[in-house]
Amino acid sequence: MSIEQFKDDVISGLRQSPQKTLPSKYFYDKKGDELFVQIMHMPEYYLTNAEMDIFENKTQELIESFGMDKTIPFELIELGAGDGTKTLHLLEALVKEKYRFTYIPVDISQNALDGLQKNLTQQIPHLPILPQQGDYFKILNELHKSEAPKIILFIGSNIGNLTDDKAALFMYKLGENLTPGDKIVLGVDLMKSKEIVLPAYNDEGGITAEFNLNLLDRINTELDGDFDRKNFEHAPFYDEEEGFAKSYLKSKKNQSVSISGQHFNFKKDETICTEISRKYNDTILNRILGETDITVLHKIVDSESLFADYILVRN
Ligand SMILES: C[S@@+](CC[C@H](N)C(=O)[O-])C[C@H]1O[C@@H](n2cnc3c(N)ncnc32)[C@H](O)[C@@H]1O
Numbered sequence: 001m002s003i004e005q006f007k008d009d010v011i012s013g014l015r016q017s018p019q020k021t022l023p024s025k026y027f028y029d030k031k032g033d034e035l036f037v038q039i040m041h042m043p044e045y046y047l048t049n050a051e052m053d054i055f056e057n058k059t060q061e062l063i064e065s066f067g068m069d070k071t072i073p074f075e076l077i078e079l080g081a082g083d084g085t086k087t088l089h090l091l092e093a094l095v096k097e098k099y100r101f102t103y104i105p106v107d108i109s110q111n112a113l114d115g116l117q118k119n120l121t122q123q124i125p126h127l128p129i130l131p132q133q134g135d136y137f138k139i140l141n142e143l144h145k146s147e148a149p150k151i152i153l154f155i156g157s158n159i160g161n162l163t164d165d166k167a168a169l170f171m172y173k174l175g176e177n178l179t180p181g182d183k184i185v186l187g188v189d190l191m192k193s194k195e196i197v198l199p200a201y202n203d204e205g206g207i208t209a210e211f212n213l214n215l216l217d218r219i220n221t222e223l224d225g226d227f228d229r230k231n232f233e234h235a236p237f238y239d240e241e242e243g244f245a246k247s248y249l250k251s252k253k254n255q256s257v258s259i260s261g262q263h264f265n266f267k268k269d270e271t272i273c274t275e276i277s278r279k280y281n282d283t284i285l286n287r288i289l290g291e292t293d294i295t296v297l298h299k300i301v302d303s304e305s306l307f308a309d310y311i312l313v314r315n
Contacts, residue, residue: 106131154174
């Protein structure tokens with residue numbers, strides 16, 4: 001990730017009207033990676049345990065749905081791999097069952113990839129692993145360069161960070177760069193009541209608030225900004241009807257902030273939207289796949305039906 005790109009994205013996001021935005025992919029500097037690992041361990045953040053239940057206890061169902069031939073080498077490409085704790089169960093099972101594959105974790109955070117590689121080298125010493133740093137939107141265009149069959153992992157509700165239009169575009173581009181028969185594991189958080197969803201983005205310990213505010217610290221450090229984090233607060237919101245959780249940073253007063261020599265005014269209570277987390281059901285997913293060559297092959301849910309990993313196929 002270049003600093004120029006970061007600056008352009010921040011400046012254009014804060015110039016947007018009426019709703020200022022900052023892209024959520026910039027949460028993940030070293031501190032952000034650490035905070036996200038803490039979030040995944042919070043009791044309120046049901047998403048990790050629910051998807052872990054699938055990867056740990058339904059590994060065989062996952063592998064069978066891939067329908068891979070053990071004699072043909074394939075690529076297992078994970079988009080936004082993070083610390084890969086859930087994937088570890090799948091990787092161990094695939095190695096044990098003597099599948100021939102290379103694991104290619106992709107992440108915007110080099111720090112996350114370094115930690116992941118170190119951990120996997122210890123846990124599964126003979127696993128062929130080829131980490132790739134970058135924005136997964138850009139890396140999609142390079143997928144077709146290799147002719148090996150592919151399984152794409154896009155789990156952890158990563159797609160939930162995209163608006164429906166962007167998710168549809170992402171899936172369209174992904175389909176364009178895959179070959180018929182390639183599979184996708186898409187991990188999505190399912191639509192449910194706000195009593196369950198909201199605490200996941202507003203924990204009592206304040207870790208999510210710290211994760212959100214850390215973005216301002218990152219802008220200060222890397223883009224010569226002067227945000228005073230005391231003047232902003234974490235403000236989460238969930239629209240139960242539409243299934244959208246959103247995180248905002250709310251200005252506590254009228255103020256002006258400078259970033260790389262440019263000035264931005266904030267009114268009291270004005271918000272910056274820093275993250276969306278879309279909740280899914282079959283209808284929403286099928287709408288997003290509507291214009292693509294991708295269809296649903298199978299759906300695996302956790303024991304409490306909170307989360308789903310859909311197995312999709314490129315036709
Ligand atoms: C919500 S975490 C999920 C991690 C992991 N997939 C899991 O399920 O636990 C998101 C991860 O995606 C990475 N990420 C976010 N936006 C990205 C982008 N546009 N391109 C590449 N990686 C991205 C972050 O650095 C982070 O490691």
